Amino acid sequence: MLLRNILYIYGILFPLIWIVHKILGTNTLLDTGTRLLIFVLCFVVGYGIQKSSGKRRDTLRYIAYLLLISITYYNIHLCYISQFSLENIVMNLVVYFLTILTLDNAPMMFGYFALALIGNFISSVIVLDKTRFYHFIIPTVLSYLGSAIVQYLRIKERNFLFLKEDYIEKSKFSEKDGVIITDTDTRILYINDIAKKYVDSGFDKEFLLLTKVIFPVDELDQKIGYPRIIELSNDSHIEVHYSRVEYQSDPCFMIRIFDRTNEIRSDREYRRVHKIQSEIIEFAGEGIVYLNNEGFVQYLNEKALKLLDLTREEIIGETFHNKVHHSNFDGTTYDDDTFPVKETYLEGKSFHIPLDVFWKKDGSFFYTEYISTPVLESGRPVGAVLIFRDISGKKKQDDLDKQYRDELLHLSNTSNRFLEIYTQSELFRYIAEELHSITNGSAIVVNSFDPDLDIFTIRAHAGFGKYFTELYNLLGRDLKGFYYSLDSQDPAYELNRTDNTKSGIEDGLFELKFGNFNRKICKQIEYLVSSKKIFILSLNYKGYFLGNVIIFHKQEVFENSTMVEVFQNQACINLHRKIMERSIFREKFRYDTVIQETSIFYCELNMDGIVLFINPALEELLDYSREELVGKNWWSVVQPGMKYEEIQEFLKHIKVSPTLRSKSSITTKKNIQFDSTWDWIYKSNPDSGDEIITGIGLEVNY
Template sequence: MGEGPEKLREIRRVLRQNPKGLSISDISRKVGLNRNSVAKYLEMLLISGQAEMRTYGAAKVYTASQRLPISALLEYSSDLIVVLDGEGRILQINTPFVTFSGQNREDLLGTDLATSGLPVVTTPMVLSGLDDDLTGEVVVPEVAWGDERIFRAKILPTAFEEGGSGTTIILEDLTEMKKAWKMRTFLANIVESTEDAIIGKDLDGKIVSWNEGAERLYGYMRDEMIGRTLDPLVPPENAAEMDTIQDEVEAGRGIDRLETVRVRKDGSRVDVAISVSPVRDEGGRVVGASTIARDITAQKHFEEEQRRHAEETAVLSKTAMGFVEMEDDDEVFGYIGRQVGKLLPGSTVVVSSYDRDLHAFRIEAVVGPDGEGGPGGELVGTHFPMTVREREKARTRLYEEVEIADHPAAALPGASNGGCMYAPLVCHETFLGDVVVLREGREGKEKGALIEGFMRQAAVALHRRHARLALDRSRQRARTLLNASPDLVVLIDPGGAVLDLNEQAGRIFGQAGKERAVTLHAALDKMREEVLNVGRTARGEVQACGKTFEVSMTPVRAADGRVHEIAVFLREGGAEPERPARARQDPRVSGRAH
């Protein structure tokens, strides 16, 4: 490598280290070159835009350039650009042009354009523009290259900073734009047959085309709208929207989908989705816009239903988990009141249980507008009889405007404002309680379906609570009966694992020791397999804990008919184990011994 590039880099380094500037003599001393050599290198840096010179009287001060060289600026453009000197030789060429040409940059620089073999710019149409004495921009609208690529060529006279002049050629690829134009031309042929409203307007916003779809959607006939603006269709609150659309169109950009509201001729409003595309002439200039509008009323309604359904599902899923995780059975009533209060803010909620034996309600919780115990909390524990009103309501649903004059909550605030919301809690035709909602206003009706869903959850939770309590009582009675039995009773699962046993069995087998317990299980396995295979009671006899037991093993079936448990009854019986014989003595001998 020659020393020229090395000296240039050294001079650039010295200039960057001295931002206030240096004279030729200063630079000469720092890099160890004579003044003439330094002056030559500085001239090269000035021409390439890498250095700047300022004059102070007779002195010249050089600094590192803060500007990008033209070669760097060219790389920011996606167009194909080539810069020629005054003799028509290639001075600069950007990377997109090099890539498109498939040639080597170093081979192109300094060569004559006409003999360079560069695509597009060496066609007769472009070269003819170079023959003229350029005084301004020359545009070649379309230059085809091959069968697929189309360019617009711009030829500009160029003056260089260091002096002299040249030419810059810019190639703008129109291929995709031309394809889009052809597609728009094709689509224009089917505009009148589409269901969508398609409207064309110029850059002044005046309507130039109005199809039958627009007539159906907006109610205005074609003759009523041609030459007018879209202002009659736009609600006052959306006026700024039109300015935004106009700005985008004038900038040559489109709007893919904008969901908004428009006004029909009869004054009614309609939800629409509009798409706006700039319309260009053959020269690529934006001359107007095309708007396609589609009625999305049904879609918006569906989306709102989906949103509400998702919201309700999330709420019900959360509240269902709340019921499942609730440890205190009595807390369910307070939970019901708080959740209804969240769904209907500002309400007082009264929750009651129903006692079937007494045929009466009992107020379990009163939740105020703040989510805490509300006014009338002293009513908790109050009993009141079931009336005809409640008896007629056979399922859980939400009733509006219900009079509650016979309810203890009738004296609370909000109870006398035109009726209350009322929901009986009914599950499997069993009346479990009710909920009374006292509201100051009438808002909240749109949440009726969600509230009813929650009420059904609450009724199921209460029904399960009743069933659980009944099951606990049943199990307690069963255990009492088992413990009263003289037999030993053991409950096992189909695999033979012990699930439960009564007190008698617990006393005997609890003292049997591990080895005897294993032996007992082994003895019962054969009978257990017989019960599972045959599906009926098996009987036998086992030896355990030094005793003989008569065994009765009975399958316990669930509602699905499968054997979920096996009850084992052991009764002590059979012959006593043989004891060692003792020698008998003659009484007379015994007597003589005395």
């Protein structure tokens, strides 16, 4: 478009200038005043072009084009009438000056000036040769040709700050940054490939030239000196700088675009991670404390404040050791030098302390586990980070687990000890001593019950020690004699056949439920043995009442009631076993005689079901002789209909419950079946370790 305007102006003005030349004549075309006026106009127009913008600038450019054409024509005229002179040189300098103002860059300026000189030179040759036909045409055509070439270069080749575009592309600020140059009307004069990528219009770079940027000039003026960050649609970010520069000698705007996507993403990720880290630290499930290199607290998170029951104002600026680590759990004070964290912030050592105590504001403490890590600057410790947590629950559970393991070991040893006891007197004494140990020193009285005589008998005691004299004076007799003297208004068995253990532990009974044990006497005994509660443990096995244990306990509850209860069950089982063994062995001879002569069916089996003995009555019933049946499997011969699972269930229960009643069908040698009811008794010989099942047939339906 610019080239077209130039051609139009040249095409219209050239004939007009030629007509003026013919009218005014050769010598009067331009006098000295006219030359001065042209010079003044050239400088005024040049100054106006430099200072103006928009339409006014374009108008002044057109005036400059007219002056340029006029001076070019006058230059040709000088060549026509004379040789080169001072006037010729001055006029060529004016042409050079106007070329700077209108064509804006050095390559086009030198190109135009060179073509003008060539035209003048050819014109001079023509004048000297008197070939007048070419003295207008040749220089004019050459001048037009020079202007056309220069304007083409202007469109084809955009320069920045009087530098070629390839040099701009290599400049340091353009390697990664986008550059857009606009004129004062915000029309794009230059845009590099990087800027075009951010514009992302879909048009070629050549098409974008001379198109307008969207924002108005006054808004662009306000942006100068104030860089801004713009977020693009593809989650990328650019930083845009606006400034005024000169482009091809004209004032214009330069928009520099810097890719800040990586920086912003990194910063955003850093802030996100920092926020997460801050939240993790602040709301972590563990207490976090920062100490400086003098041991003063600089920071605590919320969890630390909650665990220590402190506010920030109460702890910030205080020494951590003096505030929360001053004493051991037993009240003995710690020296500051024993605090491991001190070595952390002074010497840079790390520590893991699995068990320690921290103190709260209210004077209570909690068990804690903590890790101390140094904070280093240039390799030197400047503080310490302390991470701790409350392990009171874990410590309590560990103590309970240890106690449980100790109790299991103790009970295991107890079970073995029960098996080593041969007499009832030893068993009662062991029960008293063991309960005295389990209950942490309580006074124990163990009584046995004789259902035939319906009386209690004190069999053993433990833990009374020095109180025996006081008890004797109080009761008027020793403890054993006092028990023998008890009167029972109701049968003791009826009062004690239920297990009183649970109610005793819960209610802390102050009266014993056998006979008429006076409440006042019980309280006096309680006072003498310095106990807080009196508990009763019934020795009751499967409804068979064996006796009871009176415990004068020093606390209101049992700390290890489970262990006491387990021991009670073991004592009942073994006491019942001893009573049964004693009864069996005591009456062995009588039983042997009775078994041989009685009509009751009797047999003995081992745990594999092998028949060891049958009495004559059972021989007659089954039609087997003793020799035929001994050594055979009872369940294969006599009870063939009994399933394997039923046999295993029977053996399992007979060991747990030494007396077991069952109904079953038996088969004789003649394959006759009878329904029968049997009592089965489990016996073991502690000397040999043999286990025997005795069967007594109570009822047979023929």
